[in-house]
Structures are given as structure tokens and as C-alpha cells.
Amino acid sequence: MIVVPVIDLMGGHVVHARRGDRAGYRPLESPLARSSDPLDVVCGLLEVASFPALYVADLDAIRGRGDQRAMVRDIRARFPELPLWVDAGFCSRESIEPWFVADLTPVIGSESLASADALETMLIAAPDAILSLDTRRDERLGPRAVFENPQRWPQRVIVMTLERVGSLEGPAGDRLREVRGAAPDKNVIAAGGVRDARDLDMLEALGMHAVLVASAIHDGNLDRATLRRFV
16 A cells, blocks of 8 residues: 555645635645645655655636646646646546646546546546545535446546545545445545554555545654655
């Protein structure tokens, strides 16, 4: 299992994501960075560990309020060897195409999809894309058919429990087991709620391919030694 840090971009800043309440997000304050500037934050994260990838959520694009494409390009230019997984509210093949750059992997959030057919069309254009199955308090966000047809999923699937993001309440173990059981041949990625090393050990025991983490890194609950075990 690998650990992939997350940055949430909004209005040119990295913001502190908490429970999916995007209207209430504020610029990140972290001991790892001098400011909430994305380049500062990424520098701080990479000083903690040589992470294998970075997850970037463009919240402006996801909410239909512009995008942070220029900032993503700046990150790409500053850290050319760092693979980026980018969620920018992709809803069609046409929405993905402007983002195609080296080592940029699109993350297709179910909340942004209009239909399962739209997902299939997007995966033809970007076969290495990652699907994010987004839920909030047991509500499935997106087309029902996307959740109920694992055979149509790409190889990598994120289980995104939005109400646990930034909560430090622990991962949604039952939900992760459910998805793992429904698609044993897929690489399942956990997202939301990670508190400490014990949670990482639990997720590894569940057979997770990767885990997305933000708050526990910035809060120091996951120290350098722990993170380097999973890098």
C-alpha cells in the first residue's frame, strides 16, 4: 500500500478540507509550509517523504466556478518528476482533453457524472483514469449504475467518504470492505478519516492499494518514519 497526499485548491490557495463542506473551507495553516500557496505546501510535503504521487482536487472546477489549471501547470513545472492525480470535475471527454499533460492522471468523480455511459466514453479517452466513488453519509453521489457495475470500473477505484474527510474519525472500514468484495480484481484506494499509523496498518490489512491523506500529515499524527514505511 502507498500513501498519496492530497491538496485541495480553491482561489489560488490550498484549503483545509473538512467533511465535504466546501463553502466553509479556509486557507490551510500547516507547520510544513510558510503559507497556503500550493508550491509552498507541495515543497513541505515532499520534505516529509518522497511520495509516489500527489492528489490534486480543483475545487473551483468541481463547483463550476472557474478552474486552477494554471496552478496545476505550475506544480507540474516545479515538480516534473511527481505524478499528479487530478480531480477537476470531469464530466465528459471534452472536459478531460485540456488537462492532458505528461504524468497527469485524471480522477473522475462520480458526483460529476451524468451517466454511466459518460464514464465509459471518458475511459476510452483516458484508460488510465481513476474512478472516485463519492458518498456522503451513505448517499451515493452520482449515477446509480456507476456504483452497481464494477465491471465498468477502471483498474483503480477510490472510495471517497466525504463526511470523513478532515474529520480524523477513522476510515470507513465497512464501505471499503464492501467495494473490495464487489471488485476483488480492482486496486481500491481509501479516502477520508485517516488518523494515525494504526489506520494505515488496518487499511493495508484490508488489501488497499493506496490511501489518500491530508490532515493527519499536516497535524503530525503521521510522522516521517511512519510515512516512509508506505512510500
